Amino acid sequence: MNSNKRLVEEVFSKIPSVDTTIVNEMTKELKNLNKKIIVLDDDPTGVQTVHGISVYTDWSLDSIDKGFKEDNSMFFILTNSRGFTADETKKAHQEIAANIVEAAKRNNRDFTIISRGDSTLRGHYPLETKILKETVESNSDTRFDGEVILPFFKEGGRFTIDNIHYVQYDEYLVPAGETEFAKDRTFGYTKSNLGEWAEEKSQGEYKAENMTYISLESLRSLDIEIIEQQLLKIENFNKVIVNAVDYEDVKIFTVALIRAMNKGKNFMFRSAAALTKVIGGVSDKPLLTREELMSEDTNNGGLVIIGSHVKKTTEQFEELKKSDAVEFIEFNVHLVLEPEKFEKELERVVETMNQLITDGKNVAVYTRRERLDLGEGKKEEELKLSVKISDAVTSIVKRLEVRPSFIIAKGGITSSDIGTKGLEVQRATVAGQIRPGIPVWTTGSESKFPGISYVIFPGNVGTKTDLKEVVEMLNKK
Template identity: 25%
Template sequence: MTPVPMSKLIVIDDDPTGSQTVHGCPLLLSWRVEALVEGLQHPAHVLFILANTRALPWRDAEARLRSICRNLRQALSQLNLEDWQLVSRGDSTLRSHFPLDAQVLSQELGPFAVLFVLPAFLPGGRTTVGGHHFLHGQPVHLSSYARDSRFGYRTSCLAAWVEQKSGGRIPQTTVTRLHWQEDGNRLLTRLASLPQGAVVTVDASEPEHLHRFGQLMQRRRQQGHQDLCWGAASLIDALVDPGPQILTGRDWAGLRRRDAWGLQPGVILVGSHQPGADRQLAKLLTAPSVKGLEIPLEGLRQGLAPAQLAPSLAAALGHALQQERRTVALYTSRGERLRGDEAGQLALAEAVAQLQEMVLDPLCSSLGYVISKGGSTSDTLLRRVLGLDRVALRGQVMPGISLVQPAAPLGQAGLPVICVPGNMGTDETLLDLHQLMEPEHSLTPGCPGIQAPSWPRPEGRRSITVGFP
């Protein structure tokens, strides 16, 4: 794909796992002006700002987005940078704060001529055909994601979805569909006739559609239009070419940290409660090389403080890592436990985050690597446990699954963290990733690591339960 000529593609991501199609760029967990200036000066064409707003209630998400945008405006002004494209990577199988994120970005950094909505994510089997969104060929509103207790929806028709999510403020009759039966000049003419701020959904079911969308956006910039794009990670692919990925195959296992006794074990965090995550965990726990350690959500629901549960969990985790030298799957109790009103869900999620922080913080030096399943779980790890304000995106260990690594002092290795979106992977994905980082436990003799399939699909116990104190 020909790179789109722009100084910087700026992606404001509502979840830490959205950098699923690129590599070699910085991911910022801080939006201080000085951090943004440094990020914009990085030689990579793409800059990600990990806002994690999907984990916040509506008003807090809005406040965070406004803070990011205002600091970003200052950073752009300091650098006198005018040639930039903004993307709101705010989609997880149509679950998001949309249209809040797009509206705030338009108010603070716009106005924008057109809001393009492109939720297709080809590595995950998500396509848009005829204005309708599909997951492996099935209408997405029939999936478990549509029944999400916070961000559920009732339709796979994107125009109707826009109307539903906007509370009727954007009627579906005003939403335009972009398809690829028209030639480029006719598309440009039709788009130019739309009123400012019009919403345009984009059909995409194959890489060629993404390529054509990238070309279309390039021509619109040449015509002087500044647009806002909202969607999934394949949208980033359409707008910029990151070039060939350097790390592949056995290189990933080479990032695993060592201590005086050799290669260190890892921790596999499973916080996502999607059905596919349950199946991935069950498969992972069949591996003799992995010990399961359960975080009992019922105790938190019954009012126990995280500090009451943390000592027993930390002791069990520490023993497995330091004495047994064994990798641990640390997971929350299975099943959808976050139902109820939004305030109750978010309070329980915050208690889980505090507990994760208390348990992992004193043991970070004992870790060779981390695999983190779920966006909020990954954000807690990177931002709160490791205390990071930025990480480097090393690349995709499998399509749609990123490995990030913080900077480390000279002579030391940064902890490699594999971020697995809650809606990504086959039943074997977590086990495959564990064996990729620990090829000595691969089921294939002599195999240096699991080779990733070309198109992993989204979803589809020998363990210890630490009881209440």
């Protein structure tokens, strides 16, 4: 296991440097893209690189029309499709694509769609981009020449080098196919080379040897013309694999991309969060301070909800347990198999939580740490039970009787459900990041707690102590 892991320092020392002033000068070309950029986010962590951008939590024609009318060149739609079955995903993406085409006609605007997926390659791929392509093409004159695959995400330590996608663990880079993420019960895969991964995921429909690869050498040599030529040759929805270890690589690639698009080429995108920041022209912003996040004086405690089960979350949770600033409530979700007991357990959790928050205590509600395992061949049943559990976790927020001083949700699906169903957010604004890769929403006026700071803490992002430090930072002084 992990036989192919490499030392970060060693790998990075071999990558040629690039003049950042030239790159930043070149990015003025980003303004030449006269298209509305619509980012479909399969869980709410995709806003982890942006600020001042709207997130809509439904894909009604009305919401998409509002997004088109905004001054911003980009808006996000939260689909939360990573928690969907394949059929639900297909249906949602058909609706989204049809509504995008209709809103674009109403507003007489061209558009680009980015399917923002997980930087560790989990999710409904290639289903989502395939459905988007087919639906847009059957509802309009738009045709897609290719699909850009760019899962680089610096803040989370995800790098693509020599076409192999890596996940950083401390001082090592581990090929994605050798990580816990590749063993995901719903979205597993075996390949770390992105061309081979796309071939594996498309069940051989697209062959790795026919794909186009944008190398780090080419990017670092500023071969814009050569990269543009590569892009101009793409056809038949073939895949473009982009290597990247820093934002400079994404910027250089995007300049070539925009030139190719302005010459009539059209691409679909499957990317992590880095591309959205660059193509949307979002500036750097310092990490958010406590003063920016705690807008009102309150004696109530804050609420942390921990649903994710990935190794990093469990480590961060263990650190949080060392904090004196938090009271803990375990939610025994395994009782989901016995509905009456499950309802009683939920009532106990809700009652305790409301009391503690009213008493000015910060509360962390966490789902029992052992995974519910129904055995082999029970993927769909497990997914359905996990939806029941997720609904119960969401209802905890619905049944909050007091306004907490802040809310933190740990895990992508957990934070999505809490945002849309628990807090009833229809449109939020991304305030920025509280730690690298950890975004904060400011909830809209329609939500259960308008203007509250809602920290969306991805399951697999952050250092071991980040969760504890974020809670302590927000703890009332």
